[in-house]
Amino acid sequence: MLRVYNTLTRKKEDFQTLEPGKVKMYVCGVTVYNDAHVGHAMSALVFDVIRRYLEYQGYNVKHVMNYTDVDDKIINRASQLGEDPFRLAQRYIDDYRQNLTDLNVLPASSNPRATQTMTEILSMIQGLIEKGFAYAAPNGDVYFRVTKNPDYGKLSGRRLDDMQAGARIEVGEQKEHPMDFALWKSAKPGEPAWDSPWGKGRPGWHIECSAMNLSELGEQIDIHGGGNDLVFPHHENEIAQTESFTGKPFARYWLHNGMLQLGGEKMSKSVGNIVSIKEFLTKRDPDVMRMIVLNGSYRAPLIFNEETLDSAEKGLERLKSGLRPASPSASGLVPEAVTALATQCEATQQTFTDSMDDDFNSSGALAAIFELVRSINTARDHSATADQLHPAQATLRALAGILGLRLSEKKSDSGDADKFIALLVELRTEARKQKNWAMSDLIRDRLKELGVSIEDGKDGTNWRWG
């Protein structure tokens, strides 16, 4: 039985969907005005793993991830660059899509965009006004009336009174209450704007997610996800809007990932400690990013630095070691060893699902996989044949695949190199027979420089890229 930690209740709860076998999941995407950084990657990877695991458990997952493609930051950046804001947004959407593909993040079922959900946004605002949950200010802004919603604050555990006390809130003169937030912002000259009953303007940030949810998934959904920095005010406001509008509970489970930290602080533009996904991928395998995410709990802060990355990279190599082929001259395992390996396979599968069922405990799942790797390697050392290794290696691949790890081997640019390398290895074997250590070491060293590792085993010499 899958249990998930629900931010709304601050507890782990049994996971039960609205409709049997189906999961409606909405994850807040990015605002597209700049290169996405590894913190965004963390969030995307967390929810990719969750989605993959749900699918593995047989759920049909409808996964929606939105793009905020119109807002102040986009407009500002566009005017700085002298670029059309819509063009700029499109450019960064394309970039982000590529980032996700590179990271092996499965494409969402749909990627709605604020600018393409305008009809729904407008009708939702209209509906909220009609029900008394929102009001238009004289300047054309429309605000949500927080005092009208008794549940306001239930997600983040805040009360309106507490928030007023020490908060540095810039009180808009147009607002009835300082915490009222904009559903619609009137446009200044030259800004992108849409017609509305309240004049030209654009949607507020929170309403777009409510509207996209409604149009893509309906009034009620199973999972709503995002970074924990979105809990307040974004998700709080989303709940308030949607539930005020529909009169029904919105999301059953609110899942939030922790923040990625660089130098002890959250990675953010204001601190200036940004590593873009693009930059990261020029230096490291995408699986390394995934490993570092899987190593810990998705809800906890993630420490990201060269040391933890190196560690993740080595760990990844270790996982891959389990997939190395049997020795060509392997003589076969004794029956007890075959049984032992099969037993480990089952144990690993069990621990894997037990762990993942416990609020997606990827760390525990990974630990189980590492134990399988050790067993496979031991079996190989004990002269297991390819056939004997195969079921365990298939399990390894399958489980790693559920976590989204590719475990792909480094490859040369052209497969043609292989036979020449094999030739060199053969020559080196001859040299070794003649105890020509200088020559055999030279070949080994030179191949190493070219990215080929030579390993002399009991049953002969193997080579591989890396």
Add this chain to the structure above:
RNA sequence: GGCGUCGUGGCCAAGUGGCAAGGCAAGGGUCUGCAAAACCCUCAUCACGGGUUCAAAUCCCGUCGACGCCUCCA
């Protein structure tokens, strides 16, 4: 100031009442012509102080510290 999360070996990190997973690093060993890889062995009583309990890293109280949110933010 308010709300929330958290403090586990050199580093990263699971574990929420019953002898402390896993990865990285380190040391020793097997294998090897030497290596590399792999394998084996070693390496923590859980921030601090009280309390509850037969039993606590795990529950309660306090202290100190870190981080997130309260303003755009994955």
